[in-house]
Each structure stands twice: as structure tokens, then as C-alpha cells.
Amino acid sequence: MDLLNGLLNKEKRAIARMITLVEANDEEALRILSDLYKFSGKAYVIGITGPPGAGKSTLTDKLASNLRKEGKKVGIIAVDPTSPFTGGAILGDRIRMNKLATDPGVFIRSMGARGHLGGISKATHAAVKILDIAGFDYIFIETVGVGQSEIDIVKATDTVVMVMVPGLGDDIQALKAGIMEIADIFAVNKSDRDGADRTKVEIEMMLDFSCTNWRPPVTKVVATYNEGIEELIDNVFEHKNFLISSGTFLEKRILNSEAEIIGLIKDRIIDRIVNDSSNENDVRIYAEQAAKRKIDPYTASVELLVKSMKEVDNSGCKKG
Amino acid sequence: MGKTIRVLIAKPGLDGHDRGAKVIARALRDAGMEVIYTGLRLTPEQIVQSAIQEDVDAVALSILSGAHNYLLPRVVELLKEENAYDDILVLGGGVIPEEDIPQLKEKGIAEIFTHGTSTQVTIDFIRNNVKNSVRCS
Numbered sequence: 001m002d003l004l005n006g007l008l009n010k011e012k013r014a015i016a017r018m019i020t021l022v023e024a025n026d027e028e029a030l031r032i033l034s035d036l037y038k039f040s041g042k043a044y045v046i047g048i049t050g051p052p053g054a055g056k057s058t059l060t061d062k063l064a065s066n067l068r069k070e071g072k073k074v075g076i077i078a079v080d081p082t083s084p085f086t087g088g089a090i091l092g093d094r095i096r097m098n099k100l101a102t103d104p105g106v107f108i109r110s111m112g113a114r115g116h117l118g119g120i121s122k123a124t125h126a127a128v129k130i131l132d133i134a135g136f137d138y139i140f141i142e143t144v145g146v147g148q149s150e151i152d153i154v155k156a157t158d159t160v161v162m163v164m165v166p167g168l169g170d171d172i173q174a175l176k177a178g179i180m181e182i183a184d185i186f187a188v189n190k191s192d193r194d195g196a197d198r199t200k201v202e203i204e205m206m207l208d209f210s211c212t213n214w215r216p217p218v219t220k221v222v223a224t225y226n227e228g229i230e231e232l233i234d235n236v237f238e239h240k241n242f243l244i245s246s247g248t249f250l251e252k253r254i255l256n257s258e259a260e261i262i263g264l265i266k267d268r269i270i271d272r273i274v275n276d277s278s279n280e281n282d283v284r285i286y287a288e289q290a291a292k293r294k295i296d297p298y299t300a301s302v303e304l305l306v307k308s309m310k311e312v313d314n315s316g317c318k319k320g
Numbered sequence: 321m322g323k324t325i326r327v328l329i330a331k332p333g334l335d336g337h338d339r340g341a342k343v344i345a346r347a348l349r350d351a352g353m354e355v356i357y358t359g360l361r362l363t364p365e366q367i368v369q370s371a372i373q374e375d376v377d378a379v380a381l382s383i384l385s386g387a388h389n390y391l392l393p394r395v396v397e398l399l400k401e402e403n404a405y406d407d408i409l410v411l412g413g414g415v416i417p418e419e420d421i422p423q424l425k426e427k428g429i430a431e432i433f434t435h436g437t438s439t440q441v442t443i444d445f446i447r448n449n450v451k452n453s454v455r456c457s
Contacts, residue, residue, distance in 0.1 A: 013404065016375035024323050087324065088349035094370060095359035101366040101373075108373055112324070112354045 004032050008039075010134045012107060019109055022126040033126060040132040041253075043075070043139045046236060047153035049119060049179070050163030052145025055189040057096035058223040059163055059232075060142050064100060066229050067138055073105045075131035075139040079120050082112035089113075093142060107131060118152025119143035122267065125156055125260055146179055154182040155259035158252065159239045161185045161232070162216075164203065166195035180206065183216050185235045191220035191228070214242050273308045282307065325353045325450055326376040330367045331360050332395065335385035340414060340435070344380060347439035348446070364391060368398040371408055377450040378409040380442075388416050388424065396428035409449055413437070 003021075006014025021029030046063075048056045057078065064074040078093035091110035100106045109131075113121045120143055131139050143153050154160050162183035173180075180203075188200050203218045217235045221228030243249040274283055286300040329345050331338055338360055345355045356374045358367070371379050379399075381392060392412050399405040405428065412424060413433040421432045430449060433442050 012369075012372055013375075013402070016373050020323075020326075020375040082354075083349065083352075086350055086352040088352045089354045090345055090349050090357055091354060092357045092359075094356060094374075098358060098362060098366050098370075101369045102363075108370070110354075110356050110374060114324075 003029065004036070007032070007036065007130065007133055015107060015130055015134050016109070018130045019111075019123070019127045022130070023111070023114070023121075023123040030126075033129060036133045037129065040129045043128075043132040043136055044159075044240060045128055045132075045139045045141065045157045047141050047143065047157035047160040048163060049143040049146050049150070049153050049160060049182075050189075051147070051165070051168065054145070054163040054165045055223045056142050056145070056163050057093040059161075059187060059189060059221065059229075060093075060140050061097045061100060062223050062226050062229045063233060063236075064097075064106060064138075064140065066226075066233055068100075068103060068105055071105075072137040073135060074100075074107075075128075075134075075136035076100075076106070076108045076142065077111060077124055077127050077131070077139070078108065078142040079111045079113055079124060079144050081144045082114045082121075084115070087114075107134070107136065113144055116152075117150065119146050119150030120152050120156060122263075125263075128156065148176060149178040151179060151182050155256050157256075158243065158249070159184045159236050161187055161236070163187050163189050164199060165190045166193050166199045168199075184214065184239045185216055185232070186218040187228075187232055188218060188220045189223050192222045192225075196220055213246060214239065269305075269308075273304050325378070325446065326356065326374060327353055327378045327380055327446065328356045328358060328367070328371045328374055328376045329380045329382065330358045330362050330370070331382050332362055332364055332367060332391040333383060333385045333387045334361055335383065336360055337384050338382070340384070341380075341382040344382070344413065344439065344442060347443060348380075351443045351447075353443075353446070364394040364398055367395055368402060368404070371399070372402055372404055376408060378411060378446050380411045380413065383412065383414045383416070386415070388412060388414070389420055392424055392429050393427040400428075407451055409446065409451060411442075411446070413442075 001014060001017055003014050003018055007018055018029055048060050050056050060076060064076060067074050080089055080091045080093060082089040089112035093110055094108060097108055111121045116122045120141060124141060128139055141157060160182050164186060186203050188196055200218050200220060207215055219228055219231050219235055221232055286304060289295040290297050290300055327348055329341050331341055345357050348355045358370055383391060396410055399408055409430050411431055412429050416432055416434055424432060431445055
């Protein structure tokens with residue numbers, strides 16, 4: 001399969017295979033992505049996050065369907081948790097999106113978090129770029145069901161929609177630091193249920209405490225019945241316009257790129273020290289000593305780091 | 321570490337019983353595979369488009385309605401139209417009479433697992449038969 005041209009020609013099989021390969025850290029695929037990176041950046045990236053069962057998939061399905069009516073092409077990346085024990089996963093977000101499966105203007109990909117704890121997977125950034133290069137106008141990232149601190153999504157997107165539901169806790173939950181702070185837009189889903197108004201008021205009261213230039217709108221929706229979806233899309237457009245008119249759009253993307261670069265550096269260092277087979281024994285030996293209290297983990301980590309740096313210096317080929 | 325095996329589990333047609341599909345989904349998950357669970361009442365078109373977008377190694381179709389002789393070969397046919405059949409293993413399971421199995425295999429279904437099959441048999445079959453030579457580089 002000619003992945004490079006396939007991707008440029010927006011062929012679904014090439015897009016799909018590219019995502020598989022970047023998930024597996026395939027060097028050739030990453031090289032293609034490096035070459036084509038200059039063609040990305042046109043898509044608007046929207047994060048959909050919230051607790052498990054809040055209706056993120058159903059809402060994403062409805063948002064995508066509404067954008068399709070306007071002729072926009074929509075990519076969806078839906079992340080679900082991976083078992084920490086077997087590496088297996090049940091990726092079930094598509095269940096809510098089957099109507100979009102045959103739409104040629106939609107591409108849906110499920111991803112396992114694969115050990116990454118921030119709500120998305122390591123390869124999610126790359127998958128977004130692949131869909132971006134393939135010409136999708138809007139890309140949704142649906143996170144795993146989150147708790148209180150999985151905030152990686154904010155550094156991977158332009159707008160974050162936080163999906164809440166009635167009855168999850170009192171106003172103190174809304175006051176807590178972490179996930180409530182990253183929302184650009186709140187959607188109170190299942191708002192045909194008791195307590196929806198109260199949930200909306202609690203979020204509004206929490207927002208009253210903060211004085212930022214953008215006040216996140218709080219919109220009641222019932223995703224299953226397509227209620228409030230147009231208003232939610234208007235919220236997204238308003239936030240997009242705010243970012244552009246206030247001059248913060250580029251700044252936000254710079255912060256996102258910075259986070260991505262730092263993340264990649266971390267991955268490379270970890271790969272170099274921990275996953276490199278020549279060092280595998282070293283880590284084990286240090287761990288044994290640490291468990292027996294013969295060395296402390298702080299010193300062990302520094303020694304391993306220094307050791308791997310020397311190896312890089314000593315062999316020219318590893319430098320690049 | 322090898323590539324993670326990805327399997328799409330789908331229920332084509334109109335029967336609404338997905339207990340078996342869920343048992344298989346759970347077993348494959350516990351065997352370290354990524355299972356894309358797509359739920360009930362799908363058309364062959366939806367299944368094939370999903371399988372392509374998800375770039376799966378196998379499609380496992382659970383069917384109890386009796387329409388297997390049409391729906392299972394139709395999935396194979398559509399995968400062939402999309403030039404994806406060579407990469408994707410097609411499996412069937414559920415209530416399927418013994419006498420229908422030979423002709424289903426002839427039409428490109430790799431294996432049929434009827435009720436009573438140990439989940440380990442299915443897991444082993446997938447591991448040994450995925451056509452993943454093209455993807456490992």
C-alpha cells in the first residue's frame with residue numbers, strides 16, 4: 001500500500017493503516033508523517049471529555065451528524081481504556097456512531113489508551129495529524145471516561161467540551177481543581193432528567209469565581225434526542241471566533257506543540273533507558289537494590305540517566 | 321512487543337441477542353486483543369466500512385437469526401470490493417447449522433464457531449490465522 005499518496009488522496013484504507021502503524025511506533029510511518037506535517041494544521045480539533053457514561057459518544061455522534069449537514073468532513077478519534085494486565089481492550093464508542101459508519105465524509109477510529117493515563121493515548125496526537133492531512137475539517141477526540149485529573153485533552157485540542165450529567169455530586173465537586181478547569185464549553189447531557197437545572201447552576205456558580213476573558217457557556221442537551229446540539233455547535237464556533245479575535249489561537253497551538261515535543265522527548269528518554277534491551281537488566285538490577293534498600297530510587301534514576309547519556313555520546317549513530 | 325491484534329465484533333442483521341458476542345469480546349480482551357465492539361443490527365456495509373476504518377485483523381460476526389447464508393458472504397463480498405479481504409480474516413459464530421458451514425467456508429468465511437466452542441479455540445484460531453504479514457515492518 002502506498003501510504004504517502006494514499007493519505008494525500010484521502011483513501012480511507014491508507015488513513016486507517018497509517019494510524020495502525022503510528023500506534024506501533026513504526027519508523028517508516030513516522031517518517032511519512034514528518035514529511036506531510038506541513039499539510040496539517042487546517043482542521044479544527046475538538047475534545048469531548050467527561051465521566052464514564054455521560055454520553056460522550058452519543059453527543060459526538062450528534063455533533064458530527066450536524067456538522068455533516070453543513071457539508072463539513074468530520075474525523076472522530078474515540079479512546080477507551082486498555083487493560084493494565086493483558087493489554088486488551090473493549091473499544092465500544094462506535095456503538096453510538098453506527099449511522100455515520102457508511103458516510104464517506106466521516107472517518108471514525110477507536111483507540112485503546114495503551115497504558116497512557118491522561119485520557120487519550122500516546123498516538124492520539126499522530127492520529128489527529130493523519131486525519132488533518134487527509135482533509136477532515138473538524139476532528140473530534142473523545143477521551144476515555146475521566147475522573148478528576150485526566151487533562152491531556154486540553155493540550156491536544158483547540159476547544160474542550162466537558163460533558164456533565166445531573167446527579168454526580170454537589171457544588172464542591174465543581175469547585176475542585178483539575179478537570180473542571182479545562183473546559184471551554186460545558187454540556188449538561190441527559191438534561192431531561194431531574195437535577196439538570198441544579199447541575200447547570202452549580203457549574204455557573206463555579207464559573208462566577210473565575211475571571212477569564214472567555215466564560216465557558218453551559219448548555220443543557222439531550223444527545224439521544226438531538227436537543228441542544230445546534231446550540232452546542234454554536235458554542236464551539238463562538239469559542240473558535242474568540243480564540244482568533246483575541247489573538248490566543250496561535251498561542252494555544254504553540255502551547256500544544258510545546259507539550260507534544262516535551263512528551264516526545266520523555267518518550268525517547270524512557271525508550272532509551274527502560275525499553276532498550278541492552279539496559280533492561282540495568283533497570284532490573286537497580287530496582288532489586290532499591291527494593292532491598294541498598295540504593296535509593298533518586299540516586300538510581302540519576303545513575304541510569306547519566307549512563308544512557310554516555311552511551312549516546314560514545315556512539316555517533318545514536319546521537320541523531 | 322508484537323503488534324496488538326484488533327478484532328471487530330459485530331452483529332449483522334436483525335436479531336437482538338448479543339450475549340454470545342459479549343462473551344467473545346470479553347475473552348478476546350482478556351487474551352490481550354483490542355476488540356472494537358459495534359453492537360446490534362448492523363448492515364454488512366456498516367460492518368465493512370467500520371472494519372476498514374479500524375484497520376482490524378479480523379471481523380467476528382455473531383448471528384442467531386438464520387440469515388447467515390446471506391449476511392456472512394455479503395460481508396466477504398464487500399470486503400473484496402474494497403480490496404480489503406486479503407488483510408482481514410472473516411469469522412462467524414452463533415446458531416449456524418452444521419450443513420451450512422462448508423458452503424460458508426467456500427464463500428470465504430475462514431471459520432465458523434458454533435455454540436459450545438471454547439473461547440480458547442477462537443482465540444488460538446485468530447492468533448494463528450491473522451494475515452498480518454503486511455503490517456509488521
